[in-house]
């Protein structure tokens with residue numbers, strides 16, 4: 001599967017876009033919930049992760065990648081698992 005942006009066409013199976021990720025080198029715990037994480041702690045972490053995603057040059061590619069795999073965990077493309085699940089609902 002391919003997706004097209006204004007700049008180029010990306011193959012979703014091609015992990016090349018990940019080399020431009022704004023989260024590269026950051027602690028993965030910012031993007032993934034700790035066991036039993038809930039409430040304000042979860043919302044604060046997700047807000048911080050989303051702030052990184054907002055400035056990411058490959059946000060669209062990341063989101064399409066996660067949606068194509070129905071990725072159940074973590075913030076991808078600036079969206080939480082619940083937000084991505086809502087996009088995938090018929």
Ligand code: SF4
Pocket residue numbers: 021022023024031052053054056057058059060062063075076077078
């Ligand atoms: S959109 Fe967010 S999770 Fe995806 S590559 Fe960029 S910074 Fe990382």
